[in-house]
Amino acid sequence: MQMPAPDQSVIARRGAIVARLRAVLAGGAGKVIDDPVEARAYECDALSAYRCPPLAVVLPTTTGEVAAVLKLCHDEGVPVVPRGAGTSLAGGSMPTADAVVLGLARMNQVLDVDYGDRVIRVQAGRTNLSVSEAVSEAGFFYAPDPSSQLACAIGGNIGMNSGGAHCLKYGVTTNNLLGVTMVLMDGTVVELGGPMGETPGLDLLGVVCGAEGQLGVVTEATLRILPKPAGARPVLVGFDSSETAGECVAAIIRAGVLPVAIEFMDRPCIRATEKFARPGYPDCEALLIIEVEGTDAEIDEQLALIRDIAARFDPVEFRESKSEDESRRIWLGRKSAFGAMGQMGDYMCLDGTIPVSALPQVLKRIGEMSAESGLPVANVFHAGDGNMHPLIIFDANRPGDLERVEALGADILRLCVEAGGCLTGEHGVGVEKRDLMIDQFAPADLEAQMRVKDVFDPRWLLNAAKVFPLDSSASRRETRRNAA
Amino acid sequence: MRPETESELASLIRGARTRLTPVGGATRLLPGEGQGDRLSCVGLTGITLYEPAALTVVARAGTQLAELNATLAAEHQRLAFEPDEAEGSTIGGVIAANASGPRRVKDGAARDSLLGVRFVDGQGEVVRNGGRVMKNVTGYDLVKLMAGSRGTLGVLTEVSLKTQPIPPCVVTLILAGLAPDQAVDAMTAALTGPWDVTGAGRLPGGDTVLRLEGLEGSVRIRTETLVRRLGVFGTVEVADGDAAFVALRQVRREMIAAAGDGQGNNGEGGRAVWRIVCRPSQAPAVLHGLPGRSAVDWGGALIWAVSPRGWVPDLPQGAFATRVHGGPPLTVPLPAAAIARLNDGLRAQFDPRSILAGAGVERIAGAGS
Numbered sequence: 056m057q058m059p060a061p062d063q064s065v066i067a068r069r070g071a072i073v074a075r076l077r078a079v080l081a082g083g084a085g086k087v088i089d090d091p092v093e094a095r096a097y098e099c100d101a102l103s104a105y106r107c108p109p110l111a112v113v114l115p116t117t118t119g120e121v122a123a124v125l126k127l128c129h130d131e132g133v134p135v136v137p138r139g140a141g142t143s144l145a146g147g148s149m150p151t152a153d154a155v156v157l158g159l160a161r162m163n164q165v166l167d168v169d170y171g172d173r174v175i176r177v178q179a180g181r182t183n184l185s186v187s188e189a190v191s192e193a194g195f196f197y198a199p200d201p202s203s204q205l206a207c208a209i210g211g212n213i214g215m216n217s218g219g220a221h222c223l224k225y226g227v228t229t230n231n232l233l234g235v236t237m238v239l240m241d242g243t244v245v246e247l248g249g250p251m252g253e254t255p256g257l258d259l260l261g262v263v264c265g266a267e268g269q270l271g272v273v274t275e276a277t278l279r280i281l282p283k284p285a286g287a288r289p290v291l292v293g294f295d296s297s298e299t300a301g302e303c304v305a306a307i308i309r310a311g312v313l314p315v316a317i318e319f320m321d322r323p324c325i326r327a328t329e330k331f332a333r334p335g336y337p338d339c340e341a342l343l344i345i346e347v348e349g350t351d352a353e354i355d356e357q358l359a360l361i362r363d364i365a366a367r368f369d370p371v372e373f374r375e376s377k378s379e380d381e382s383r384r385i386w387l388g389r390k391s392a393f394g395a396m397g398q399m400g401d402y403m404c405l406d407g408t409i410p411v412s413a414l415p416q417v418l419k420r421i422g423e424m425s426a427e428s429g430l431p432v433a434n435v436f437h438a439g440d441g442n443m444h445p446l447i448i449f450d451a452n453r454p455g456d457l458e459r460v461e462a463l464g465a466d467i468l469r470l471c472v473e474a475g476g477c478l479t480g481e482h483g484v485g486v487e488k489r490d491l492m493i494d495q496f497a498p499a500d501l502e503a504q505m506r507v508k509d510v511f512d513p514r515w516l517l518n519a520a521k522v523f524p525l526d527s528s529a530s531r532r533e534t535r536r537n538a539a
Numbered sequence: 540m541r542p543e544t545e546s547e548l549a550s551l552i553r554g555a556r557t558r559l560t561p562v563g564g565a566t567r568l569l570p571g572e573g574q575g576d577r578l579s580c581v582g583l584t585g586i587t588l589y590e591p592a593a594l595t596v597v598a599r600a601g602t603q604l605a606e607l608n609a610t611l612a613a614e615h616q617r618l619a620f621e622p623d624e625a626e627g628s629t630i631g632g633v634i635a636a637n638a639s640g641p642r643r644v645k646d647g648a649a650r651d652s653l654l655g656v657r658f659v660d661g662q663g664e665v666v667r668n669g670g671r672v673m674k675n676v677t678g679y680d681l682v683k684l685m686a687g688s689r690g691t692l693g694v695l696t697e698v699s700l701k702t703q704p705i706p707p708c709v710v711t712l713i714l715a716g717l718a719p720d721q722a723v724d725a726m727t728a729a730l731t732g733p734w735d736v737t738g739a740g741r742l743p744g745g746d747t748v749l750r751l752e753g754l755e756g757s758v759r760i761r762t763e764t765l766v767r768r769l770g771v772f773g774t775v776e777v778a779d780g781d782a783a784f785v786a787l788r789q790v791r792r793e794m795i796a797a798a799g800d801g802q803g804n805n806g807e808g809g810r811a812v813w814r815i816v817c818r819p820s821q822a823p824a825v826l827h828g829l830p831g832r833s834a835v836d837w838g839g840a841l842i843w844a845v846s847p848r849g850w851v852p853d854l855p856q857g858a859f860a861t862r863v864h865g866g867p868p869l870t871v872p873l874p875a876a877a878i879a880r881l882n883d884g885l886r887a888q889f890d891p892r893s894i895l896a897g898a899g900v901e902r903i904a905g906a907g908s
Contacts, residue, residue, distance in 0.1 A: 171727045172818045216676045227674060229683065230651045245877045251643070251840045253816045255859055255870045256882045257692070258637070261650060261683025265676050285733045305592035311615065311704030312754075349733075353757040360754070408672040411593040440673035441593070480674035488677075495677055496667070503666040503889070504679040510884035522678065 056105055056146075056486055059520050059532065061153035065110065065133050072131055073111050076155070079123040080115060086161075088112040097156045100143040101203070102487055104457070109136065109150035116161045118236055118244060118274040125272065126242025128155055134516050135240070137268040139211025140182065142203040144404060145485025147215060147267050151520060157272060159210045165189050166275060174233060175280050179210030179273045183217075186278060195280040198225035201481065202393070210273050216265030218481035223439035224315040224348075225281070227481065229264040234277040237263060237270075240512040248277065262507060267483055268518045270511035284348035287315065289385045290358060292365050293339035293372035297321055297422075297434075300341035301414030303368045304438045307345070308411065312360050317439035318344040318389050321418070324396070324433040324446075325388070331395035334388035337372040343438065344389055392435045393446075399431075401451040403460050404444055407471030408480035411441045417474050421445055421467055428463045442480035443471065469494050484522045492524050501527050543582040545657065545665060545696040551578065552694065552894060553663030560897035561690040563601060563629030567636045569861070571868030572689070575897030580631050583696055586610055588671070595654065595671050597699040600631025611702055619646040619703040623788045631695045637687030640788040641738035641750070644730060644838045650686035652701045658685060658693035661890025671699040684885070691896070692889040706752040710762055711783050713776040714747040714769065720823035722747040723839040725772045727819055730838045732768060734761045740787045741835035743794075747772075748783040790834040790843050795864045798845055811850065811865030815842040817858035828853055 065072070073089045080086040088094050089111045099106040110133070115121045128135050138148035138158045150156050159180030167176040170193055177186055183204040186197040200219035201207055207217070213235065218227040225231070234248030248260040263270050294300040304317055320328070325336050336342060347357040358375060365373055376382040388395075396402045409417050418434065425432040425447075436444040445467055449456045468478050468488065472495050478488045492501060501523060508515065508531075515532050540559075542548040552559070558575030565573065583601040590596075591614040598607055604624050611617050621640030622633045632638075634656075639648035646652070655669030668681035685692060714725055719741070726739040729749050738750035751758050751765065766775045786793075791812065799809040810831070817825050819839030826833060829852070831845040844852070851871060852860045862869045874882070890896070 169818075169820065170731060172820050173731060174818075216680065218674050218676075222674065226647065226651060229680065230647050239877070243877050245875065245881070247878075249857060249859065250816050250818045250821075251837060252648075253840075253859075255861065256874060256878065257885055258650060258683045258687050259878070259881055261686070262680055264683070265680045282731055282733050308594060309592040309704075311706065313704070349757060350760060352760055353754075356754050356756040408674050410590060410595065410672055412590050437674075442672075442674040475670070476672050477670050477675045477677040479677050480672070481676055483676050484678065492678060499664050500667050501678070503660065503664075503668070503681060506888040507679055507681070507684070507885065510881060510888055 057525060058107065058151055058486070059525060061151050062132070062134070065131070065153040068131070069110055072133060075127055075131070076111060076113055076124065079127055080113060080120055083116060086114050086116070088114070097138065097141070097150065097158065100138070100141040100146060100148045102144055102146040102149065102485065105146050105149055105486060107150055107152055109154050109156045110152065112156045112158060114158045114161045118238065121157065121272055121274050122238045122242045122244055124155070124157060125238050125240055129241045129514070129516060132514070132516070134519060136518050137210070137214070137272045139180065139208030139214065140206050142207040142211065143215065143483065143485055144406070145215075145479070145483040145487040147211070147483050147485040147521065149486055159208055159274070162274060170195065173280050174277050176275060176277045177209055178275055179213070180208050183207050183209060183212055190280050194283050196283050197278055197280055198231050199228045209276050209278070213264050213273050213276060214266070214268040215481070215483035218437075218442065220316045220318065220437060223317060223437070224313055229261060231279045232260065232264055232276060233279055235260060235263065235273045236275040238272045238274060240271070240514065240517045245271070267485065267522050269508055269522060270517070285350040286354060287346055287348045288354045288358070288376050289344050289346040289382055290361065290376065291336070291342060291344055291372065291374040291385045292370045293337040293342045294368065295340050295371055297341040297418045298415035299368050300343055301418060301438070303343065303365055304414065305411055306364050306367070307361060308439065310360065310364055312347070312357050314345045314357070314361070314439065315348050316344070316346045316437070319434065319436055319438035320389065320392065321434040323431060324392055324435045327395040327399050327433065328388040328392050331398055332387050332391040334384050336388050339371050342372075344385055389435070396433060396446050396448065400448045402446045402448050403464050404446050405464055405467055406442070406444060406479045406482040407468045407476055408440070408442045409471050409474045409476035411438070413474040413476070414438065414441065417443070417470060420470055424463060424466060424470070428459060430460060430463055440480070441476065465491060486521055489522060490524050492522070498527070505531060540576060541579040541582045545583065545659065548583070548694060548696060549659045549663045549665055552659055552661065555894045558897035559894055561694040561895065563632030564625065564627030566625040566628045567632055567638065569863055569868065570866060573897065578694065580694065581629060587697065591616055591702070594702045595699060596702050597671055597697060598630050599697050600629060600695040602630050604628040604630055604633055612705070615705045616702040617705050618652060618700065620649045620652050621788060622649060623792060625792060630698060634686055634698050635688065635690050635695060641740055641784050641836055644739055645735065645737045646703065650683050653682050653686050653698060654701055655699040656682050656685050656695055657697040658695045660693040661892060661894045666693065669699070673701065691886055693895070706754070708755040708758040709750065709752045709779070709781050710758055711778045711781050712749040712751070712762065712765060712769065713778060713783065714773050715776070716745055717747045717772060719826035721772055722835065723819060723822045725769055726838045728768060729765060732765070734765045738781070738784045738787070739838040740784070742783060742787060743790065743832045743834045746783065748787070750781050750784055787834065787836055791863065794832070794843055794845050798865055809848060809865055811846045811848050812863050813844045813846060813852060813860050814863050815844060815852060815854070815858065815860040816840060817842070817855060821855045821858055824855060825852070825858065
């Protein structure tokens with residue numbers, strides 16, 4: 056993975072830039088970090104294979120401070136990398152040596168809750184789970200639930216348009232986001248969205264969500280909150296082949312039952328989690344965890360339908376939860392799957408999405424590719440929406456392994472694209488999949504996207520070396536530098 | 540002009556020297572739209588892919604909405620966002636207008652069901668964005684940008700959409716004669732509980748209506764508890780089906796037809812029709828300030844209102860209104876200058892020659908300059 060050479064003229068002015076940052080972020084200790092040791096925490100995100108110490112880190116506390124920082128950096132020609140909680144799996148908040156990291160960690164307040172209108176307004180550094188916690192007592196929740204929800208920030212969720220296990224029923228971030236306060240790179244503060252997310256003119260909020268922090272820095276967000284369902288209950292269904300499990304998923308969706316989640320695990324993953332967390336899973340080729348919601352009677356009605364459908368596919372096991380404890384055990388293995396894989400070795404987690412109908416043949420092909428490469432691949436993913444998470448297991452200390460893994464990962468993502476899917480369903484492109492974009496998009500498609508950035512950030516200072524292949528964005532990034 | 544293929548459309552746009560308005564059935568034009576030559580998309584038809592088991596359908600933009608609905612219905616599926624329809628409506632027009640009906644309170648707007656687009660921009664370049672899978676964060680979401688862009692950024696040629704199963708059971712709960720504030724309170728009560736309400740509105744005649752859909756047993760249980768919850772507001776009648784929501788979905792068309800054209804046809808001097816969007820808690824105040832007939836949708840967030848010509852609503856903070864009939868183009872309040880600049884900037888990037896400006900009532904931006 057390559058990053059563009061840092062702007063030496065910026066690095067040469069580091070002292071003066073830091074002094075100006077301190078001047079605009081007065082009245083609060085630790086809002087500007089320039090000590091190399093302290094700044095080390097910001098040299099990478101959850102994609103820790105790639106690191107670079109930033110020029111400096113700022114931790115503003117208000118929209119006004121964010122605007123002042125951005126205006127200053129704009130005037131000085133300093134690149135800025137926005138950062139929520141740093142949990143990106145795609146390198147979305149990885150800095151460059153000439154960039155100021157703008158962290159949202161100190162902006163974590165709830166600003167307003169209106170239960171009648173079913174909305175909450177929060178500062179963008181607030182963690183995902185703590186949004187739900189703030190409204191839980193009143194019987195509400197915020198639906199998107201990425202697995203990093205304990206740590207990840209709403210601002211990062213908006214940048215990456217994060218999903219989660221329950222988006223089959225509730226949608227992803229963009230479907231639950233009604234408005235934002237955002238600061239453009241030149242320091243202008245804009246309000247996007249409106250009641251129901253509606254706005255006159257173009258849906259700017261829609262294109263900002265998922266733009267990986269390249270169009271502006273979101274400082275506040277209005278989110279849809281929903282009344283909690285009366286209850287939820289999972290079932291576990293085991294199969295003797297992955298293909299059959301895939302067919303069962305399609306049949307359930309086809310039948311008109313809409314479970315809140317359908318999760319899939321294959322044998323390598325089942326065995327690893329069994330060893331790690333002992334959830335008591337059957338030893339089978341593939342299993343599904345299907346969760347439905349409602350009152351007890353409503354759940355019974357849906358599960359009866361699911362049982363009938365599953366029976367047509369000769370499951371080796373159909374385990375219906377009868378208690379809170381059994382529900383917890385059914386979810387235990389799924390929730391500890393990534394930890395369990397970590398025990399097996401290093402792993403690379405992919406995030407391609409495919410049409411649900413292509414599940415059986417794609418799973419089969421991934422198995423063949425794994426065998427050909429000699430690298431084990433375990434599958435654990437959101438089957439209901441086709442968002443796959445193949446995990447390639449390897450040993451980072453063995454020379455050459457990382458390169459082989461990257462090559463296999465790229466091949467699997469290309470397979471997803473060929474099957475009618477895409478490179479990333481919820482993690483984002485970041486630096487990780489940047490150079491694979493040409494496998495999914497024609498030059499004109501990428502050009503259209505980059506034209507949007509031209510409007511919001513004409514000088515390409517904001518998180519610029521991400522999302523687009525370096526070759527594609529080079530002329531724009533260089534024009535910026537020459538103009539500065 | 541009526542191209543039959545995407546490449547024909549692209550070369551037409553490349554060769555265009557004057558303003559165009561792309562149209563499907565031309566059933567959703569707003570005041571000020573439709574100038575210059577009409578570029579008809581009705582030749583670009585056909586459902587190119589339909590996978591009921593993946594809940595996805597891909598159709599060319601000129602495909603008739605009625606044909607698409609019939610194809611889905613044959614597999615017991617439908618569009619989740621429930622667009623209004625008229626003779627000749629096309630799916631491209633629906634998406635370009637982000638036309639979203641009562642089910643928006645539960646399943647979102649047209650843009651939330653839209654998975655992918657192909658379009659030809661103002662320079663005649665073919666652009667593809669999104670795809671046909673439910674979760675996709677690969678690159679910028681131009682899909683959302685195109686939904687509701689009313690043909691001003693490019694001409695849609697193909698859209699892929701999420702479908703949903705048609706539930707076996709549908710009922711409508713009806714409360715007659717509630718005052719506007721009580722009607723909104725009743726909708727809010729229903730939408731803030733665990734009933735999965737799929738429609739909440741108030742018809743021009745005064746009936747407050749709430750819709751429940753799903754498996755039979757589930758609908759029965761939810762109906763019982765919701766009727767009990769709403770007892771404080773008055774008598775609740777339960778009707779099979781959702782005729783009231785078919786009426787609500789079409790209320791804009793009905794109001795426009797009844798308002799007359801100001802030329803002495805159908806209605807004396809002619810009246811105006813407004814579309815007002817606000818937070819549900821603001822709806823009672825908005826409703827009290829209206830001079831004539833009105834309807835409420837989206838649980839109070841959408842209000843349709845008939846007014847004398849020349850009347851302009853007085854709106855609470857954050858609300859906005861568009862005159863959809865009976866006067867020159869008007870959206871109030873004016874957008875902030877920075878928002879106008881972003882709108883203008885995007886249109887200039889996608890259509891630098893302003894070829895598609897014929898569609899552009901909402902060059903709201905002018906306001907910012």
